[in-house]
Amino acid sequence: MSSPRPRIPEATVARLAVYLRVLTGLADGGRSNVSSGELASAAGVNPAGLRKDLSHLGPCGVRGVGYEVATLRDRIARVLGVERSRPCVLVGIGNLGTALADYAGFGSRGFRFVGLFDAAPDRVGRRIGGQPVRPMAELDEVVAATAATIGVIATPADVAQPVCDRLTAAGVRSILNFAPVALNAPAGVDVRQVDLSVELQVLAFLGQQRGAAASSVEVTA
Amino acid sequence: MSSPRPRIPEATVARLAVYLRVLTGLADGGRSNVSSGELASAAGVNPAGLRKDLSHLGPCGVRGVGYEVATLRDRIARVLGVERSRPCVLVGIGNLGTALADYAGFGSRGFRFVGLFDAAPDRVGRRIGGQPVRPMAELDEVVAATAATIGVIATPADVAQPVCDRLTAAGVRSILNFAPVALNAPAGVDVRQVDLSVELQVLAFLGQQRGAAASSVEVTA
DNA sequence: AACCGCTTGTGAACGCAGGAACAAAGTCGC
DNA sequence: GCGACTTTGTTCCTGCGTTCACAAGCGGTT
Numbered sequence: 001m002s003s004p005r006p007r008i009p010e011a012t013v014a015r016l017a018v019y020l021r022v023l024t025g026l027a028d029g030g031r032s033n034v035s036s037g038e039l040a041s042a043a044g045v046n047p048a049g050l051r052k053d054l055s056h057l058g059p060c061g062v063r064g065v066g067y068e069v070a071t072l073r074d075r076i077a078r079v080l081g082v083e084r085s086r087p088c089v090l091v092g093i094g095n096l097g098t099a100l101a102d103y104a105g106f107g108s109r110g111f112r113f114v115g116l117f118d119a120a121p122d123r124v125g126r127r128i129g130g131q132p133v134r135p136m137a138e139l140d141e142v143v144a145a146t147a148a149t150i151g152v153i154a155t156p157a158d159v160a161q162p163v164c165d166r167l168t169a170a171g172v173r174s175i176l177n178f179a180p181v182a183l184n185a186p187a188g189v190d191v192r193q194v195d196l197s198v199e200l201q202v203l204a205f206l207g208q209q210r211g212a213a214a215s216s217v218e219v220t221a
Numbered sequence: 222m223s224s225p226r227p228r229i230p231e232a233t234v235a236r237l238a239v240y241l242r243v244l245t246g247l248a249d250g251g252r253s254n255v256s257s258g259e260l261a262s263a264a265g266v267n268p269a270g271l272r273k274d275l276s277h278l279g280p281c282g283v284r285g286v287g288y289e290v291a292t293l294r295d296r297i298a299r300v301l302g303v304e305r306s307r308p309c310v311l312v313g314i315g316n317l318g319t320a321l322a323d324y325a326g327f328g329s330r331g332f333r334f335v336g337l338f339d340a341a342p343d344r345v346g347r348r349i350g351g352q353p354v355r356p357m358a359e360l361d362e363v364v365a366a367t368a369a370t371i372g373v374i375a376t377p378a379d380v381a382q383p384v385c386d387r388l389t390a391a392g393v394r395s396i397l398n399f400a401p402v403a404l405n406a407p408a409g410v411d412v413r414q415v416d417l418s419v420e421l422q423v424l425a426f427l428g429q430q431r432g433a434a435a436s437s438v439e440v441t442a
Numbered sequence: 443a444a445c446c447g448c449t450t451g452t453g454a455a456c457g458c459a460g461g462a463a464c465a466a467a468g469t470c471g472c
Numbered sequence: 473g474c475g476a477c478t479t480t481g482t483t484c485c486t487g488c489g490t491t492c493a494c495a496a497g498c499g500g501t502t
Binding site for chain 2: 008010013016017018042043079080081082088095096099100106109110111150152173175176180182183188190193194195196198200201202204205206208209
């Protein structure tokens with residue numbers, strides 16, 4: 001293969017996902033060209049940084065003109081590996097799990113849930129977004145049949161680790177964990193952690209710091 | 222004031238929130254002491270980094286022994302500004318908003334929702350977690366009455382910006398945004414963005430990269 | 443009372459991300 | 473056809489975050 005694969009930094013990958021979303025919106029709106037400045041503004045980043053991010057994909061713009069929306073969108077989608085829809089399984093169909101299963105943003109961005117699982121018998125059989133909630137016993141079978149490589153955990157914290165073990169045993173290679181615990185996964189399995197309350201706590205800290213700074217100004221004044 | 226306030230890095234603040242969660246769990250389990258190694262393992266970080274994070278709070282451990290769980294927990298809570306419960310308002314009571322309003326993790330970590338708002342008339346009046354969904358018209362009144370400084374946006378993307386404007390106009394100073402758009406907020410207002418599908422796309426990229434690496438090994442082998 | 447082992451706290455080096463400035467390149471106008 | 477303008481791609485640099493490694497300090501033991 002001639003693919004250079006120049007090791008794209010993870011921070012850049014996360015931003016590429018944002019650019020992809022903006023570009024998709026622009027394409028749907030009929031736009032065909034866009035400049036780095038406009039794209040950066042819509043994505044909330046610095047124009048120079050955006051160009052540096054895109055430079056990891058090789059030259060994909062035209063100097064003096066900008067970027068072609070559809071071309072850039074497709075290129076980013078291919079780099080991110082979402083040019084084809086990827087099958088995912090979701091474990092834990094509580095409030096959050098239901099919201100995730102119903103979230104249209106996943107489907108429009110290259111992900112589809114091919115299996116919803118829960119351990120509670122009274123949740124099994126309910127239909128969410130046109131799909132039935134299945135018992136955990138069917139997990140291996142579904143993962144094998146659909147070749148799903150991504151698993152999402154939206155269970156309570158105390159069962160997240162066993163669920164992680166079952167997912168990896170079934171063949172899942174990437175896990176997105178919403179439970180507030182650090183997961184232990186075998187080597188070769190990527191785990192990403194999303195803790196909703198951590199973000200709130202960072203906000204609380206920034207807000208308190210701002211308040212303290214204001215009052216210290218009063219004191220020093 | 223004698224508080225030095227040595228400018229804690231934001232990355233450290235985010236990890237402090239994780240340490241706080243782990244410490245709360247340890248305290249509930251009856252543990253009184255913990256070492257940096259054990260704490261780091263439970264939080265999924267490097268022990269040296271954890272000690273450096275804690276060093277921003279001043280000396281709070283005992284050499285040769287470790288950290289006292291309850292003391293450290295209280296100190297981190299005070300630094301983060303969550304030693305008292307903070308009032309928050311939530312706008313957008315769809316699937317995700319309902320999940321957030323019901324999420325017990327917020328309440329146990331120093332946040333309480335004092336107002337749930339939605340623009341859709343058929344959602345107004347429903348009760349979620351013991352609270353009624355209110356019409357947007359009551360937003361200013363509730364923010365003023367409760368002195369809420371934190372707002373959470375869980376609306377569709379196309380109304381997130383106007384909702385942000387209304388929140389800031391009502392006096393909210395910190396915003397947690399789940400809608401997939403970059404918000405424009407006035408100076409002095411902190412905005413944090415959580416895009417659930419970005420995390421999935423990073424996973425997809427890592428998975429694809431791993432697959433490509435494996436096949437290139439085949440080729441070179 | 444002195445020693446030894448364990449753990450914290452800190453200092454230094456490394457690597458990475460972010461921002462600004464500059465050169466290359468293509469287009470539009472004349 | 474030529475020049476000027478616009479915008480990309482790149483390079484340098486500064487600052488931050490992370491990691492490793494060591495010195496300092498405390499408890500337990502003899």
